[in-house]
Amino acid sequence: MRQATGEGAVDGRSLSARQLASPATGHDGWRAQAWQLPLLGGVTLALYVAVLPGHWLDVGVHRESFLALHTLLEMAAVLVCLTVGLTANYTLGDATGRRAPVLTTAFLLIAALDLLHLASYAGMPDLFSPNTPHKSILLWLLARLVAALSLLAWAAGWQLRQGRMGALWLGLAGLLFVIVCALAAQAVVAPQQLPAMFVPGQGLTPLKKGLELGIAGLNLLALVLHARRRRGDGRQGGDTELRLALWLAALGEGFFVLFSERSTDMANMTGHLYKLLSYALLYRCMFIDRVRRPFIEAELREAKYRNLLELAPDGVVVTDREGQILIVNRALEQMFGRRREDLVGQGMELLLPPALRERHLAHRARYMDSPGWPAMRGRDGLRGLHADGHEFDIEVALGLDDGGEQPRLTAYVSDISERRAHERELQYRATHDALTGLPNRWLFADRLAAAASGGRALMLLVLDLDGFHAVNEFQGTPAGDSLLRACAAALLPVLPEGATLARLGSDEFAILCDMVTTPELLASRLQTVLLELGTGAGQTACFGLLLEPAPRELSPTELLGRAQLALQSAKALGKGQVQRYTEQLGERSRRDALLEQRLRLALQQGTLDLHYQPQVGVPDGRVLGFEALLRWDDMQLGMVSPALFVPVAERAGLMGEIGAWVLQRACAQLRNWRDQGFETVVAINLSPLQFRDAALAEQVLQTLGRHALPSCSLVVEITESAVMDDPAEAARQLQRLQDAGIAVHLDDFGTGHSSLAWLRSFPIQVIKIDRSFVRDMLRKDSDDAIVRAVIGLAHTLGCRVIAEGVEEQPQLERLSALGCDEYQGWLFSPALPPDAARLRA
Known part of the structure; x- marks a missing residue:
């Protein structure tokens, strides 16, 4: 709640006089500016080094140019110094203990001395005596x-009070003034009678350097005393500027110790610039401390109501206790x-719609009796009534001023119509899909939770458009966006009353409605609508259905997860399929989740294994090599078939890691056999993910190199579907493998959709006949014909042929008759551990 009472109240926040004094308050202000001193020190140190003899700023300035620049800097310094002195005379009050006349006199004297220094500079017209560097x-x-002495007195807060000590300090100041004036006169008239400060051809004397360093020390002492004093009395006005002025004054003296015998170099010029900056900060300090703050305080007091009422961006209305507008x-x-x-x-009720007036009267009465009662700021539904009759959203903050004879209530009224409209727009964007205008995943989950909490039986349907990614890829994203908008517009009219259609993401939509007796019929109607959108074969979708009679028992995430599981099952069946969620699907999902969890653990613990199945020559029965086959014996699940865990690994993105492990393990076994005097060839299977990696050949060669193996000792097997996904890229990848000396076998041939035009361009050495054809070749003429055709095609292309899954002697005899080169299968040997496999060779 904002209060409109108290001294200097602005926008409901009371500001004390101390807070108005300076933008940097208390010790927090000191800490906020403390970084400036080391920063200036670091920059100055770098400049010190730069102006040393032989460094990049050790340059002399042409005498005429230097004289002009020096004159400009000194004239500016004199003007600023005069301003500081005059400001001190008119702004420092009695609280300074008569420091005002002393400081004014000091700064006017400094201005006079700087003016004499300028006039006596070498190159200027002689002043009473020849102008020399020593004189200036x-x-x-x-x-x-x-x-330095005046700044020391000011920074330390020394007071020239009435009394004996005050008179003593005043007398010392007057004596110093007389001595300085006398020395200045001597320097102007007869500078040669004073100790030398500069010797032509040699540069600065040690006395001059010592005096400069002593003056720098006085400035540093003033900085320390000022810091100690301000911690004691808590004053803030002009602290930052005074501190920086003292620091700059001390650092600037260093340049006048470093300038060379030329006296017109960059060190001298930089020192003059530091002095001018120090004077400017002193003026700013004086202005902030004694000029700016009183004006701010006076303006705030004067504008207590004027600014608050007339200049406030919000509307302000002041009423009496009864609510009458004042x-x-x-x-x-x-x-x-x-x-x-x-x-x-x-x-006051004149400004409110009739429906809100009674509520406002009750609220105002409670607030007048207890000002701590919450104000109306931020309350929904608070509206104002415009003279033309339209209503608009407002926000009100109240302040009670009960210091006078009659308490007054001040209301600060803000028109928040645009803000509320913007909030509603943001709310809409946060809960709706920007492309289709449908509820998004977040809003759908919220409505699903509300429907589930009601306990009514519900139906959840999730659909995914078939071939959408191909539309995006080949027709462009505008075509894909247009299709999504068309689908949303077409599906809405077909839905049951009260149903919610949402876009969950990409081309996935979800429908929530009450249970219907024929959910498949609803899916069929939706499919019909989608078919009418496309051309030719039309647009189709896969549907996942969830019929839940007791939704309260499941969370929205679980409900949606079950429907999406049914959708995945439908997509696995092909385009335009509908699948209802069953417990069997849930059980399979839980099984796959367990398999993935255990498989990840097996990869971490290294519990996977490789067995080796011999590949045997058909004519002579000689073992020509081995195929490495992955085996997994899990402590919890037992022996797990690759037919179960390989699809899980592919969906979980683990095939890359498993493939790298198989490559490493197979090469290690080859090395071990070679060390035992057994040389052979091992074939490993590559996943489509591995095969698409452009660095595959290099990775295989690196692994072979680590085990000191020739490239001919390893064979890679890829499936027919992997090479036909992108034949052009597959051809390039196969060529890279061939150039590396690695043989390639085409696995599971006959199960995919090979193009002969591409197949003849692939550098493949061996084609493997899939076991499904070998198994029934003696019982089905069609399978026998396929085997015969594959063997003939392979030999025509110059490839050898390996038949998989040979389990019976008649199969082997038929393969021999057809001219098959090699076979593998249980007829000769199953896949065996490494030691047993070697014995079979």
Whole structure:
């Protein structure tokens, strides 16, 4: 709740005089600016190094140019110094203990000394005596000494109070003034009678350098004393500027120790620039400390109501205890479209719609009795009534001023119509799909949760468009977007009353409705609508159905997960399929999840294994090589068939890791056999994911190299479907493998959709006949014909042929008659552990 009472109240937040004094308050202000000192120190240190003899800023400035620049800098310094002195005279009050006249005199003296320093600079017209570097340096040092002592007195807070000690300090200041004036006169008239500060051809004297360092020390002492004092009295005004001025003054003296015998180099010029910056910060410090703060305080007091009422962007209305309007501002007039004269004296309820007036009266009465009662800020449904009759959203904050004879209630009214409209727009965007305007996944889950909590039987249907990714790929995303919008528009009219259609993402939609007696019929109607959208074969979709009589027992995530599981099962059956969720599907999903979990653990613990099945020559029965086959004996699941865990691994994205492990393990076994004097060839199976990796050949060669194996000792087997997914890229990949000296076998031939045009361009050495044809070749003439055709085709292409799954002697005899080169299967040997496999060879 914002209060409109208290000194300097602005927008409901009371500001104390101390908070108004400076933008940096208390010790937090000191810490907020503490980084400036080391930063300036670091920059200055870098400049010190740069101007040293032989470094990149050790350059002399042409004397005429230097003289012009020096004159400009000194004139600016004199003007700023005069401004500081005059500001101190008119702004420092009695609280400074008569420091004002002392500081004014000091800074006017500094300005005079700087002016004499400028006039006595070598190259300027002679002033009473010949102008020399020695003469100008004397006047420079006197000005710097007076500046350092005056800043020390100011920063330390020394007071020139009435009394003996005050008189003593005042007398010392006057004595110093007389001495400085005398030395300045001596420097102007007869500088040669004072100790040398500069020797032509040699540069600065040790005395001059020592005095410069001493002045720098006084400035640093002033910085330390100021820091200690401000921690004690808590003052903030101008602290940052004074601290930086002292630091710059101390750092600037260093440049006047470094400049060379030329005296017109960059060190000298940089030191003058530091001095000017220090003076400018002193003026800013003086202005902030004694000029700016009183004006701010006065303006805030003067504008307590004027600014709050007339300049406030929000509408402000002040009422008495009974709610009668006393004051309104211009913003409120414009907001409600009513003139001030028409509002003053009327009841506050005039500004509210009739439906809200009784509630407002009760709320105002409670607030007047207990000002801690919550104000109306942020409450939904609070609306104002415009003079033209339209209503708009408002937000109100209240403040009670009970310090006078009659308590007054101040209401700050904001028109939040645009903000609420923007919030509604954001809410819509957050809950709806930007492309179709349908509810998105978040809103659908919310409605699903509400429907489930009601306990009514519900039907959940999830559909996925067939071939959508091909539309995006070949026709472009605009065509895909157009299809999605058309699907959404076509599906909505067909849905049962009260149903929700949502887009879950990509081309997946979901429908939520009450249970229907024929859900497959609804899916069929939706399929018909989609077919009418396409051309030719039309657009189809797969549907996953969930009929849940007791949805309260399941979470929205579980409900949606079951429907999507049914959708996955439908997609596995082909295009345009409908699948209802069953417990068997759930059990299979849980089994696959367990398999994935155990498979990941097996990969971590290294419990997978490779067995080796001999590949035997048909004519002579000699073992020509082995095929490495993956085996998994899990402690919890027992022996798991590759037919079960390989599809799970493919869906989980584990085939890349498994393939790398198989390659490493097979090469290690080959190395072990070779060390035992047994040389052979091992074939490993590549997943489509591995085969699509452009770095496959390099990875295989690196693994062979680590085990010191020739490339001819390893064969890679790829499936027919893998090479036909992208024949052009497959041809390039196969060529890379052939160039690396790695033989390639085409596995499961006859089960895919090979193109002879592509097949003849593939560098393949062996074609393997799938076991499904070998198994029934003696019983089915069609399978026998396929085997005969594959053997003939392979030999025509110059490839050898290996038949898989040979389990009977008559099969082998038939293969021999057809000219098959090699076979593998249980007739000769199953896949065996490494030691047993070697014995079979």
